Amino acid sequence: MIDKFGKVMIYVKDPRAAADFWIDKIGFTKIKVNTHETGILSVELTPNSTSDASIVLFDRSIVEKMSPELNLGTPSILFSSYDIRDMRNRLINNGVNVGEVMDMGDSLTFNFSDIEGNYFAVQEIRRS
Numbered sequence: 194m195i196d197k198f199g200k201v202m203i204y205v206k207d208p209r210a211a212a213d214f215w216i217d218k219i220g221f222t223k224i225k226v227n228t229h230e231t232g233i234l235s236v237e238l239t240p241n242s243t244s245d246a247s248i249v250l251f252d253r254s255i256v257e258k259m260s261p262e263l264n265l266g267t268p269s270i271l272f273s274s275y276d277i278r279d280m281r282n283r284l285i286n287n288g289v290n291v292g293e294v295m296d297m298g299d300s301l302t303f304n305f306s307d308i309e310g311n312y313f314a315v316q317e318i319r320r321s
Contacts, residue, residue, distance in 0.1 A: 211250045215238050289305050292305065
């Protein structure tokens with residue numbers, strides 16, 4: 194079950210330059226930077242310190258190599274769930290095209306696609 198919605202993933206050529214645009218021109222605030230052995234993988238930004246929503250700017254070339262089957266032409270939505278393994282199993286049982294659960298270091302994530310091949314991701318919400 195989807196428990197929360199809060200991130201939009203945008204695939205860009207240069208996450209650092211794209212982040213500078215959102216910070217300098219739009220007024221967003223940087224939350225987190227994730228690196229990959231080849232450089233910056235993603236930069237997460239939020240419109241303000243109290244917002245539950247954010248955008249995550251991913252390096253398109255790295256994501257293309259990691260997941261070549263994904264449609265990176267449009268932003269992707271990142272849903273959150275308290276139990277992604279149960280949610281993933283339910284989607285599989287419903288005949289949905291589902292990716293493997295991946296450990297991203299600070300969270301577990303998997304992806305699925307709709308009937309048109311649009312990509313969505315689900316990240317586990319850590320209970321406090």
